[in-house]
Each structure stands twice: as structure tokens, then as C-alpha cells.
Amino acid sequence: MSHIDKIDIAARKKVAEIFHKKFSELSESIEKGSPPKLEIPMRTLANTVFDPSKGILKLGIRKIERNFLNMNETKKFMQTLLMASIIYQALVENEYPTIRDLYYRGKHTILFKDLNGKIKEENTWEEQSESDASIRDVEVMTGLLREDMLILSKEKGKVVGNMRIRSGNDIIDLSKLGHGAYAIESTPDLIEFLDYDAELVLVVEKDAVFQQLHRAGFWQKYKALLVTGAGQPDRATRRFVRRLHDELKLPVYILTDSDPYGWYIYSVFKVGSIQLSYESERLATPKAKFLGVSMSDIFGYGTKKAYLNDEERRNFIIKAKDVDIKRAKELMKYSWFHSKLWKREIDMFMDKKAKLEIEAMASKGLKFLAFQYIPEKIQTQDWIE
Amino acid sequence: MSAEAESEERIKAQEKYREMSIAEFFxxxxxxxxxxxxxxxxxxxxRELVENSLDATDSHNVLPEVKISIKEVEAATDDKPAKYEVAVEDNGIGVPPNEIANAFGKVLYSSKYVIRQTRGMYGLGVKAAILYSQMTTGQPVFIVSSTDSSDNIYYKKLLIDIKKNEPVIIEEGQLLKRSNWHGTKVYLTLEGDWVRAKQKIIEYIKRTALIAPYAEIIFETPENEIYYFxxxxxxxxxxxxxxKPHPHGIDIEQLKAMVSFTKTKTMLEFMVEEFQSIGEITARKFLESIGIDPNMNPKMLIEKGNSKLLQVVATGLRTYKNFRPPRSDYLSPIGEELIEVGLKRLFNAEWVKAITRQARAYEGHPFIVEAGIAYGGNIIPTEEPVLLRYANKIPLLYEEREDVSYKVVSSINWKLYNIEEPMPLVVLVHVASTKVPYKGVGKESLSEVQELESEIKNAVQEIARSLRLYISKKNSERTLREKIVTISKYIPEIARSLSILSIPPDKWGTDGKNNNEKIIEKLVKIVSKSIELPKIDGKEEDPEKIVRSVIANVKLEQ
Structure with missing residues (x-):
């Protein structure tokens, strides 16, 4: 089994032990004749709290009991245990299932007779949404993330820059990938940072802008590690960015469209998502800075001059839609958008009812975006936190 | 026929009673x-022959064995219906040989004026059947009978002389009895329409068997089908x-009949001797209240010119408030147990219950209402309950919607009793009385007598309340059983998952002991202990049995 790398094996062993211990507790309580139950931290908005000291969204202390003897919970109880057992089996047998694999591995038919003696069929689960929910249950129950359990998902995020990493048994130089980039693997915690020559991390919302900046040589010139989540970032990308910040002590700047959707992507990197608040502690980067594009970049503010002239504004600005207004109003409720600068930003948006795509800046000329707009913003500390 | 026309008919019938022989009238x-x-x-x-047979058996403490057979003896032609021989045999007390001719050949043959709850009143019906047979086929009735104590079996073939209302014996004889048989067998030949009557006759026999589960009944149809109960x-x-009759139930004609039969010499004696529940003190007070001399000879009442006096006494008897209520101890209800046995047998019902109410009276006539409800089993669910009506143990098959029981049963909101439509429900109502308040001369439906209606309502509702309790217990039991299935079906899956998780990572792939079975056992106990099934009819099922049977049937497909 020489092709299996050491990092993996160590990680598996640790996680498998946690599983075994956690579920042996249940077996022991059944042995004593107690009604079987699982304690699962609640994964709802009501149990999502913002931790101001850490600056992230976290799960609250509220837990639900999932009782085997409660008719309404008994199926989910079974599904959670089934999911735990197949993940455990994959761990000890050195496999790397995807969430789709787990769905198929667990899906089978239970044949039983109903009260009238009729044979009935019931599947352990029908939709992948059910098995995905079970994975989330197992995650919050064990306090482990799916990445820790070596469950793979589709790779979405990318990175380039002056840095060498070890992934599995290979050493990869992130500066020698040509026009391509390194796809951030599903298990970012198994990546080892070897050496680097960088001073900042720039995360761009859009893959196309990432490619443009990459080809323009932005990261070489400004000693940046250039990252994209290609839209809504996946867990691996967020974890990777967090590690860059924590372990390499690099500042993280986020560049998105100038609209409430872009702000929300920034928010996900910074504090975490509501749906996945239980992982924020390990995925969020509370010190990430919103570099732009900001409303004042478009319209100017006080002594600050706008980056666009009247004609450009006429050409590039898109009128905000009702959904944008609605989303902006929702964001105003979140406490981390209550800072003075964010209030100003959102107020301007509500006032102008205008949004701007980051591509507009690039169409002013790629050089403008890469070598004027971004560096100037960083240099003048023209960001929002 | 409308009720009004019927009562007119009755008055006419009473008038004719005086002019012509009753046989001629019928x-x-x-x-x-x-x-x-x-x-x-x-x-x-x-119906008449079967009822006679039952009266000859169960009314005399003999467990009835009744054999009915119908044979076609002459096929139908274009202008004449087919002729059938109807034979009914019982193991009853038999008719003494010297009484056979009058019992079967003289209409209104009666020795004594008393009241009694019988199926047929005064045995009129069987004579009507004989008359009908005689008129349509000219055939004599053939009677074979023997009493328990007799050494012989007697047989007679006779016709009725309609004008004279006298039996005419065609043939008679006797045979030495070689067995200990006793009872009566009657053969009648008549014109009839079997094809049309078949369903009703079978239904009649079924319903008779229902309330007489102590009887053995065999019926052979013209097609040689056998119905055996x-x-x-x-x-x-x-x-x-x-x-003896109760004074409240007496009309002027009955009073006249009683006066003419009585051997008493004074009105005081007449009151005390001929009526029930009247002592000397009550009699004196009553006579005083209507201004009649206690020493007057009762025969005075039917003397010419005294019709006013007769009227005063008749009205006084019906309306005087201080008579004791009528006795009911001579009524013969079927009884709760027999109704339940009968219902259970006929419908293989899941739940049955019957009730015999306390006796009540209307217009001086005592009556007892009995009701039974059968639920589930082989009862075919319908939009409204199947109603089985009985009066003095006779099934009533016609005029259902005219009947007071139908009025009561159809006005009940069964949803209030947890019974959903269509309902597998049979409601039985039996009215026992010395005078059943029939609506018409056809004697197929009962009138809406207020006392009767409220008794029927109380009886049916009382049982319906028990049924509601049963159904709600059953529903909650079903919910619990469903809960057992819902939970238990996952036990094997959970045990499998847990047994995998309980193998330590470093023991994986070695001969780590599999504790699958042990976990299943534990879960079975835990689930069983958590559920308590309600007692239904005193029986309680062990949840563990259900849990185990669910698990035994679970298959996990990979």
C-alpha cells in the first residue's frame, strides 16, 4: 500500500478513533437498556450566533435530541447511523468517497411487512439531499468536517503564486503551472505549505477575472497569492484561504462585483455562511478585507475621486433589480454589516440603486485593473472591513 | 295502502266479523x-309455518329443530303460477289428536281469553295459509303430529268448510310410534312465485336463525340448495x-269479550279476577271514581240499552291514573347473550354488543326493546347501517322505511361514534310486547309510538357509545402498532451500522466479534418496553411479539 501517503494515514487514524469512540457511547447506552438517542447541535438560523470577539458565525449551544423511539425521528436516526457507518468503513479501508458515493453506498431497500401483512419497500434514502443532511449531522455530532473525513467534493477553487506545497506525495510549485492554476483539493488540511515568497492574498470572485490577472502577471509583480472561489466559494477554498491567513500571516483582500451578491460572497469568506455555520470556526477568515469594487469607487465620496468618469458610468452601471434591493436589506440586518463604512456603502447603493460588475473595471483596460486600481486601493488602505 | 285506508279496512273487517264466518272473510x-x-x-x-314451529318448541323449553322444504309440484303455465309444496317439520310439543282438526281447520279457535306474547297472534296466520292453499290448488292440508307422551303418530288430511268455518276431515289415521319423536309436520300445496320470493325467504330464514341461535334450521329450496344453520x-x-290484561290496554270490543267470558258475579270480583295488578282497594276506588256499584253484575254491561254504561267503564279503564303500571315479567325478550351470539355467527363480526332494556309500557301494553350492533367482519360496508327489525322474535322484512326503528337509526349521526362511511355496521332492533304497535294489517312495520321510539333510541345509542369506545381503543392500538412497525423495521439496519462502528479501527479486518445480534436483542427489548398496547375486550397483546415478527420479516437489499 505504498501509494497511500503518510499524511492521509495519520489523518484517517485520528478521525476513525473519534468515530469509534463517539458511537461506542451509543452502543454502551443501548447495552444498558436506555432509549437510544443522538445529541446533535442544531443547524438552523435560530441556533446561529455571531461571535464578535472572533468575528465569525458559529453554531449556538442548542442541541436537538434525535430519539430512535420517536416515530418522527426514527428514520433520521437510522440515516445518521447508516451514514456514520459508511464513512467509518471508508476511513478504515482507505477510501476517498465523494458525497455522491456516500449516497449510493448507503442507498438500499428495506423490505418489511406492514400491519396487513403486505410487503412494503422503503429506501434508506431517496434523494441525495437526504444523505447530504446525514453527512452534516455526522459532522456536527463528531465535531469533524467532511474534509477531515476524507470525503471528496468537486474542486472549484484555484490558486497561483510564488509558493510550493506538498499534496499527497507530490511537491507542487504554484508558480509553474503556465496559464493554468492549482485546483484546491477537497482536503485542504492535508496540504503542507513548504515555502513561499508572497506578501498578500488576493481573492477574486470571478474565475474570468482571475485568469486575466494571472495572465497579466499580477501576482509576480505584487508578490500575491491569487485565489478564486469561482462564484460562491466551496468549503475547501475557504479553508485554504483561512490557512494562508493563519499560518502565513498574510493579509487577505477580497475583490467582488459591486452589488449585494458580491458583498455576500465577501461575507461568506469573512464570517461564514448561515447554512454551514458549524464549520465557520475553521473556514472563516474574520480579518479578510473587502477591497472593492465599492460604491465610492464608482461615484466618489467626499475628497475621494471616482475611478469612473460620467461616460463610463453611463455605459457600465447596471440598474439594481428588486432582488438586489431585497438582498441589501437582508444584509443590513447582520451585525457585521453595521460598521460605519458598510453603512455608507449600503446607503449609497440604496440611494443610487446602481450596481457594477468587476469586468467593467477590466474593460477600462486590464492594465488599469491590475496595475492601477488594485495596487492603489491596497496602498491607500481604501478597503472596508 | 295508506294508513287511513288500512284503518278503514280494519273497521270494515270488524263489522263483517258479525255477519260472516271469519274463514269466509279471510x-x-x-x-x-x-x-x-x-x-x-x-x-x-x-313464515306462518316456521313461526308456529318455533312457538311449539322454544316457548315450551324444547331446543328447536326446524326443517323447511319447498318443492315445485306443477310448473307455471301462461295463465297460472307454479304450484309448490311447502313442508315444515318441528320437534315441538305436538298437537293432541283430538285438537288437530280444530287447531288447523277452524279459524279463531281459541279456548280462553288471555294475553300472551307469541309470534303469531291467536294462530290466525297458519289458517290463512291453509285457506290460501285450498283456494289456489284445492289440495287439503296434511298434518302429522305426536305429543311427547303419546305412543302414536297421528295424521290428518283436512279442508276448511269456508261457509261454516268447520274442518272437513278427508283422511286420518295413526301409526305406532317406534322412536321417541314428537312434534308436528305440515304439508301445504299452493300457487306461488318462488323465483321472486326466493331472496326474501332466504333472508327471512337467516334472520330467524340469527335471533334463534339455539335452533337448528335446515332449509331445502326447490333447486335442492340446502341452507343449514x-x-x-x-x-x-x-x-x-x-x-291477564292491563286495564289501560283495553278497548270496548275486548271489554265486551271479557264480560261475556267471565264467570265473576260482581264488578268488584270482575276487576280483581280478570285484570292484572288490581287489588280490592284499587278496584273499589276505581269503581267509585266512575260511579259504578261494586256489586253490579258485570253482564249488565252487555245488556241491551246499557252501551253508555259500557262506554263509561271502558273509558275509565283506559284513563284511570292509579292502576299500577303493567307487569312485564311475562314478556320474553331474546336476551343480550343470544343476540350477540347470533350476530357474531351470521356476520363473523369483529365486535358485537346487545342490550335488553327495562320493560316500559304504552297505553297499558308492556314492551321491551332490545338492540344489538355488529361491526366489521364480513359485514359489507354501506352508506347507512343494515337494519334488522324484529317484533316478538319475527323478522320484519318489508316496509323498512315506514318503521320507527328506521326513523331512529337513520337519524343517528354515526360520525359522532367514530364510524366513518361506508360503515360495516348492522343494527338489530327487537320489540317484544303483548301488543306490538304495527302500522298496518300487513304487520311489517312498527308505528312511531313515542315511548317506543325513545326506548329504541336509548338502546341503540347506548350500544353505539360502547362501539365508539371500542373503535377509539382500536384506533389508538392501531396507531401504536404502526409505531412499532415504523420503528422496528429499522432495527436490523441500525444494529448493522452500530456493529460496524463498534469495531475499533485497529481491529478492523481481524476476527473482531460482531455484536449485531446482541444489539438487535437489546433494541427489541427497548422498543417493546416503550410501548403499552391498550386492553381491548380484556385482551392485551405483547408488543415484543409484534416487534419480533416485524424484524423477522425485514430484508435488507444491497
Whole structure:
């Protein structure tokens, strides 16, 4: 089994032990004749709290009991245990299932007779949404993330820059990938940072802008590690960015469209998502800075001059839609958008009812975006936190 | 026939009573006795003979064995219906040889004026059947009978002389009895429409068997089909006994009849001797209240010119408030147990219950209402309950919607009793009385007598309340059983998952012991302990049995 790398094996062993211990507790309580139950931290908005000291969204202390003897919970109880057992089996047998694999591995038919003696069929689960929910249950129950359990998902995020990493048994130089980039693997915690020559991390919302900046040589010139989540970032990308910040002590700047959707992507990197608040502690980067594009970049503010002239504004600005207004109003409720600068930003948006795509800046000329707009913003500390 | 027309008929009938022989009257008014057409005639003939047979058995503490057979003896032609021989045999007390001719050949043959709860009143019906047979086929009735104590079996073939209302014996004889048989067998030949009557006759026999589960009944149809109802219990209802009439139930004609029969010499004696529940003090007070001399000879009442006096006494008897209520101990209800046995047998019902109410009276006539409800089993669910009506143990099959029981049962909101439509429900109502308040001369439906209606309502509702309790217990039991299935079906899956998780990572792939079975056992105990099934009819099932049977049937497909 020489092709299996050491990092993996160590990680598996640790996680498998946690599983075994956690579920042996249940077996022991059944042995004593107690009604079987699982304690699962609640994964709802009501149990999502913002931790101001850490600056992230976290799960609250509220837990639900999932009782085997409660008719309404008994199926989910079974599904959670089934999911735990197949993940455990994959761990000890050195496999790397995807969430789709787990769905198929667990899906089978239970044949039983109903009260009238009729044979009935019931599947352990029908939709992948059910098995995905079970994975989330197992995650919050064990306090482990799916990445820790070596469950793979589709790779979405990318990175380039002056840095060498070890992934599995290979050493990869992130500066020698040509026009391509390194796809951030599903298990970012198994990546080892070897050496680097960088001073900042720039995360761009859009893959196309990432490619443009990459080809323009932005990261070489400004000693940046250039990252994209290609839209809504996946867990691996967020974890990777967090590690860059924590372990390499690099500042993280986020560049998105100038609209409430872009702000929300920034928010996900910074504090975490509501749906996945239980992982924020390990995925969020509370010190990430919103570099732009900001409303004042478009319209100017006080002594600050706008980056666009009247004609450009006429050409590039898109009128905000009702959904944008609605989303902006929702964001105003979140406490981390209550800072003075964010209030100003959102107020301007509500006032102008205008949004701007980051591509507009690039169409002013790629050089403008890469070598004027971004560096100037960083240099003048023209960001929002 | 409207109720008004019927009562007019009755008055006419009473008038004619004086002018012509009663036999002649019946011969001319067949429909009054239920012989209006060939279909009703054959149905009515079976009914009269079967009721006579039951009266000859269960009323005398004999467990009935009744054999009924109908044979076609002449096929139908274009203008004449087919002829059938109807034979009914019982193991009853038999008729003494010297009484056979009058018992079967003289209409209104009666020795004594008493009241008694019998199936047929005064045995009128069977004579009507004989008359009908005689008129349509000219055949004599053939009677074979023997009493328990007799050494012989006697047989007689006879006709009725309609004008004279006298039996005419065609043939008679006797045979030495070689067995200990006793009972009566009657053969009648009549024109009838079997094809049309078939369903009603079968239904009639079924319903008779239902309330007489202590009887053995065999029925052979013209097509040689056999309907056999074996005896399922030896318990019989208390036979009805005779009683004197209650003054509240007396009309002027009855009073005249009683006065003419009585041997008493004074009105005081007449009151005390001929009526029930009247002592000397009550009699004196009553006579004083209507201004009658206690020493007056009762025969005075029927003397010419005294009709006013007769009227005063009759009205006084019906309206005087201080008579004791009528006795009911001579009524013969079927009893709760027999109704339940009968319902259970006929419908293989899931739940049955019957109730015999306390006796009540209307217009001086005591009556007892009994009701039974059968639920589930083989009962075919319908939009409204199947109603089985009985009066003095006779099934009533016609005029259902005219009947007071139908009025009561159809006005009940069964949803209030947790019974959903369509409902597998049978409601049985039996009214026992010395005078059943029939609506018409056809004696197929009961009038809306207020006392009767409220008794029927109370009886049916009381059982319906028990049924509601049963159904709600059953529903909650079903919910619990469903809960057991819902939970238990996952036990094997959970045990498998847990047994995998309980193998330590470093023991994986070695001969780590599999504790799958042990976990299943534990879970079975935990689930069983968590559920308590309600007691239904005193029985309680062990949840563990259900849990185990669910698990035994679970298969996990990979």
C-alpha cells in the first residue's frame, strides 16, 4: 500500500478513533437498556450566533435530541447511523468517497411487512439531499468536517503564486503551472505549505477575472497569492484561504462585483455562511478585507475621486433589480454589516440603486485593473472591513 | 295502502266479523293476512309455518329443530303460477289428536281469553295459509303430529268448510310410534312465485336463525340448495307466560269479550279476577271514581240499552291514573347473550354488543326493546347501517322505511361514534310486547309510538357509545402498532451500522466479534418496553411479539 501517503494515514487514524469512540457511547447506552438517542447541535438560523470577539458565525449551544423511539425521528436516526457507518468503513479501508458515493453506498431497500401483512419497500434514502443532511449531522455530532473525513467534493477553487506545497506525495510549485492554476483539493488540511515568497492574498470572485490577472502577471509583480472561489466559494477554498491567513500571516483582500451578491460572497469568506455555520470556526477568515469594487469607487465620496468618469458610468452601471434591493436589506440586518463604512456603502447603493460588475473595471483596460486600481486601493488602505 | 285506508279496512273487517264466518272473510280479504300475490303468499306461508314451529318448541323449553322444504309440484303455465309444496317439520310439543282438526281447520279457535306474547297472534296466520292453499290448488292440508307422551303418530288430511268455518276431515289415521319423536309436520300445496320470493325467504330464514341461535334450521329450496344453520348454543330465552290484561290496554270490543267470558258475579270480583295488578282497594276506588256499584253484575254491561254504561267503564279503564303500571315479567325478550351470539355467527363480526332494556309500557301494553350492533367482519360496508327489525322474535322484512326503528337509526349521526362511511355496521332492533304497535294489517312495520321510539333510541345509542369506545381503543392500538412497525423495521439496519462502528479501527479486518445480534436483542427489548398496547375486550397483546415478527420479516437489499 505504498501509494497511500503518510499524511492521509495519520489523518484517517485520528478521525476513525473519534468515530469509534463517539458511537461506542451509543452502543454502551443501548447495552444498558436506555432509549437510544443522538445529541446533535442544531443547524438552523435560530441556533446561529455571531461571535464578535472572533468575528465569525458559529453554531449556538442548542442541541436537538434525535430519539430512535420517536416515530418522527426514527428514520433520521437510522440515516445518521447508516451514514456514520459508511464513512467509518471508508476511513478504515482507505477510501476517498465523494458525497455522491456516500449516497449510493448507503442507498438500499428495506423490505418489511406492514400491519396487513403486505410487503412494503422503503429506501434508506431517496434523494441525495437526504444523505447530504446525514453527512452534516455526522459532522456536527463528531465535531469533524467532511474534509477531515476524507470525503471528496468537486474542486472549484484555484490558486497561483510564488509558493510550493506538498499534496499527497507530490511537491507542487504554484508558480509553474503556465496559464493554468492549482485546483484546491477537497482536503485542504492535508496540504503542507513548504515555502513561499508572497506578501498578500488576493481573492477574486470571478474565475474570468482571475485568469486575466494571472495572465497579466499580477501576482509576480505584487508578490500575491491569487485565489478564486469561482462564484460562491466551496468549503475547501475557504479553508485554504483561512490557512494562508493563519499560518502565513498574510493579509487577505477580497475583490467582488459591486452589488449585494458580491458583498455576500465577501461575507461568506469573512464570517461564514448561515447554512454551514458549524464549520465557520475553521473556514472563516474574520480579518479578510473587502477591497472593492465599492460604491465610492464608482461615484466618489467626499475628497475621494471616482475611478469612473460620467461616460463610463453611463455605459457600465447596471440598474439594481428588486432582488438586489431585497438582498441589501437582508444584509443590513447582520451585525457585521453595521460598521460605519458598510453603512455608507449600503446607503449609497440604496440611494443610487446602481450596481457594477468587476469586468467593467477590466474593460477600462486590464492594465488599469491590475496595475492601477488594485495596487492603489491596497496602498491607500481604501478597503472596508 | 295508506294508513287511513288500512284503518278503514280494519273497521270494515270488524263489522263483517258479525255477519260472516271469519274463514269466509279471510278468503275474501287475502291481502289482510299477507297473501296479496303469489310472491307474498309463498313467503307468508313459510313464515306462518316456521313461526308456529318455533312457538311449539322454544316457548315450551324444547331446543328447536326446524326443517323447511319447498318443492315445485306443477310448473307455471301462461295463465297460472307454479304450484309448490311447502313442508315444515318441528320437534315441538305436538298437537293432541283430538285438537288437530280444530287447531288447523277452524279459524279463531281459541279456548280462553288471555294475553300472551307469541309470534303469531291467536294462530290466525297458519289458517290463512291453509285457506290460501285450498283456494289456489284445492289440495287439503296434511298434518302429522305426536305429543311427547303419546305412543302414536297421528295424521290428518283436512279442508276448511269456508261457509261454516268447520274442518272437513278427508283422511286420518295413526301409526305406532317406534322412536321417541314428537312434534308436528305440515304439508301445504299452493300457487306461488318462488323465483321472486326466493331472496326474501332466504333472508327471512337467516334472520330467524340469527335471533334463534339455539335452533337448528335446515332449509331445502326447490333447486335442492340446502341452507343449514346449526345450533350454536343451548341457551334459550325464558318462554313467554300468560297474563291477564292491563286495564289501560283495553278497548270496548275486548271489554265486551271479557264480560261475556267471565264467570265473576260482581264488578268488584270482575276487576280483581280478570285484570292484572288490581287489588280490592284499587278496584273499589276505581269503581267509585266512575260511579259504578261494586256489586253490579258485570253482564249488565252487555245488556241491551246499557252501551253508555259500557262506554263509561271502558273509558275509565283506559284513563284511570292509579292502576299500577303493567307487569312485564311475562314478556320474553331474546336476551343480550343470544343476540350477540347470533350476530357474531351470521356476520363473523369483529365486535358485537346487545342490550335488553327495562320493560316500559304504552297505553297499558308492556314492551321491551332490545338492540344489538355488529361491526366489521364480513359485514359489507354501506352508506347507512343494515337494519334488522324484529317484533316478538319475527323478522320484519318489508316496509323498512315506514318503521320507527328506521326513523331512529337513520337519524343517528354515526360520525359522532367514530364510524366513518361506508360503515360495516348492522343494527338489530327487537320489540317484544303483548301488543306490538304495527302500522298496518300487513304487520311489517312498527308505528312511531313515542315511548317506543325513545326506548329504541336509548338502546341503540347506548350500544353505539360502547362501539365508539371500542373503535377509539382500536384506533389508538392501531396507531401504536404502526409505531412499532415504523420503528422496528429499522432495527436490523441500525444494529448493522452500530456493529460496524463498534469495531475499533485497529481491529478492523481481524476476527473482531460482531455484536449485531446482541444489539438487535437489546433494541427489541427497548422498543417493546416503550410501548403499552391498550386492553381491548380484556385482551392485551405483547408488543415484543409484534416487534419480533416485524424484524423477522425485514430484508435488507444491497
Amino acid at each position: 278468503a275474501k280479504n287475502k291481502e289482510l293476512a299477507g297473501f296479496s300475490n303469489p310472491t307474498r303468499a309463498i313467503y307468508q306461508t313459510v 346449526p345450533r350454536v348454543t343451548k341457551k334459550m330465552p325464558k318462554p313467554p307466560s300468560e297474563a
